Amino acid sequence: MKIVFIIIGIIVLLIVIFMIYRYFAFKRESAETNKLRFERIQPLYEKLESGNEISKEEVLKYAKDNKTREMTYQILSEHKKTELFPKEYLTIESGAESNLVNWLEFPTELDKVPDDIEHLKRVTIKFDGNDVFYHVFKYMTNEPHWAAENGWMLGVVGPYFDDSKPYDFPAATFSRCSSKVGEIEPENEAKWVHENIALKR
Missing domain, CATH: 3.10.450 (Nuclear Transport Factor 2; Chain: A,)
Structure with missing residues (x-):
């Protein structure tokens, strides 16, 4: 009976260790994904933050790409520059x-x-x-x-x-x-x- 409890204890311990590992692995992977997303949009973001002029052509490059389209609109909205966002991508479907x-x-x-x-x-x-x-x-x-x-x-x-x-x-x-x-x-x-x-x- 004692051996059964030891085996159960080991199994529970392994499950807990795995859950802790997955939690930290998930946090690391999420941080890496968010970093990658920001890097894609970083040049546009830095121009907005510094107050430099941005053309509609520059914004179009980011709006065309479905990886950066949503974030492009969000940062333009935060900087009150949504008039630069191309109308062809200003749809719910896009x-x-x-x-x-x-x-x-x-x-x-x-x-x-x-x-x-x-x-x-x-x-x-x-x-x-x-x-x-x-x-x-x-x-x-x-x-x-x-x-x-x-x-x-x-x-x-x-x-x-x-x-x-x-x-x-x-x-x-x-x-x-x-x-x-x-x-x-x-x-x-x-x-x-x-x-x-x-x-x-």
Whole structure:
């Protein structure tokens, strides 16, 4: 009996050690991801901070890139310079794409920016007497990434409302990284995110 308790104690200790390791590894990976994101936008940020003139052409370079688009709008908004943001990217769909790309890059999700991403459709869901909207995208990664074998996967961003602005924060950005195009319809994936993510926050 004593040996059983010793074995159980060792197993519990190993689990605790693993959880502590994962916690610190997650913190380190998150810090590295945030540092990388800032470095992408740093030249624009430093120009804004120093009060230097910035052209619309300079901003366009960052707004075109879905990795930096969302952050570009945010820092322009903080500096009251949103008039420099290109109108062609001032849409909820453009903001949603950038938000999903940044979410997927997070270490606990896809752990990288997808190699390709495309908007599939806007899905409307009736909720509490109102309509809420989700944007559904398909994305994929190339080898040797572990998700390459899944092909095109689905990602959902929302909820948005009738009065939502393009770069409002969507509280339920999510991808199961296993829902494949052709196996589940965009409407069903948006409904799953609405019921299992949005309504549980």
